[in-house]
Amino acid sequence: GQQVMQIPQYQHVQEGEDFTTYCxxxxxxxxxxxxxxxxxxxxxxxxxxxxxxxxxxxxxxTFQFGExxxxxSLHITATQTTDVGTYFxxxxxxxxxxxxxxxxxxxxxxxxx
Amino acid sequence: DGGITQSxxxxxRKEGQNVTLSCEQNLNxxxxxWYRQDPGQGLRLIYYSQIVNDFQKGDxxxxxxxxxxxxxxxxLTVTSAQKNPTAFYxxxxxxxxxxxxxxxxxxxxxxxx
Numbered sequence: 001g002q003q004v005m006q007i008p009q010y011q012h013v014q015e016g017e018d019f020t021t022y023c024x025x026x027x028x029x030x031x032x033x034x035x036x037x038x039x040x041x042x043x044x045x046x047x048x049x050x051x052x053x054x055x056x057x058x059x060x061x062t063f064q065f066g067e068x069x070x071x072x073s074l075h076i077t078a079t080q081t082t083d084v085g086t087y088f089x090x091x092x093x094x095x096x097x098x099x100x101x102x103x104x105x106x107x108x109x110x111x112x113x
Numbered sequence: 114d115g116g117i118t119q120s121x122x123x124x125x126r127k128e129g130q131n132v133t134l135s136c137e138q139n140l141n142x143x144x145x146x147w148y149r150q151d152p153g154q155g156l157r158l159i160y161y162s163q164i165v166n167d168f169q170k171g172d173x174x175x176x177x178x179x180x181x182x183x184x185x186x187x188x189l190t191v192t193s194a195q196k197n198p199t200a201f202y203x204x205x206x207x208x209x210x211x212x213x214x215x216x217x218x219x220x221x222x223x224x225x226x
Contacts, residue, residue, distance in 0.1 A: 031212045033215075040127075041219075042219050044217070057141070092212055104155060106154075
């Protein structure tokens with residue numbers, strides 16, 4: 001079946017450093033969404049990418065959609081303690097009725113001050 | 114102030130009992146969803162509904178039931194047939210348009226002993 005995988009599962013980052021987390025789909029996606037879940041909280045929508053090769057920025061976060069629309073990445077520069085949380089990517093399930101998303105397993109980000 | 118309300122935040126039940134989790138939204142969204150999240154894990158889809166009086170099974174529907182009698186409400190019943198019911202349950206909604214983002218409630222943490 002359709003799968004969305006994220007690596008790494010855990011990311012330990014020194015405050016101020018950069019890092020990248022990756023999202024890979026077993027099938028081509030029409031779009032990809034990214035969500036952030038703070039510890040003890042609920043997922044919050046961050047951004048959606050639609051076009052092949054699309055790059056979008058939100059302050060220190062840079063999101064990219066692969067040329068083949070099967071992978072995506074999230075790059076965070078100058079990591080801060082506010083970046084702590086789990087980042088999920090999600091894509092629409094093929095041959096599914098309605099707006100049904102498949103979520104990746106998430107990358108849990110821990111920041112060392 | 115529009116949003117999704119899940120209640121209660123914490124729920125404790127004895128094994129063998131059915132329990133119903135509430136989810137209400139005032140965003141006028143057509144689609145609603147139930148996800149299950151286990152510690153350190155991603156989101157797994159239990160059920161989703163595109164419109165009133167219609168719903169489809171997700172990836173892990175066994176042991177769960179839902180109803181969608183009103184647009185605003187999508188309650189989830191965890192039955193005694195669910196083998197490992199202890200988990201964090203998240204309700205979400207979207208406009209239903211393919212690729213539209215999900216808005217999540219604060220979640221209900223269910224513990225069954």
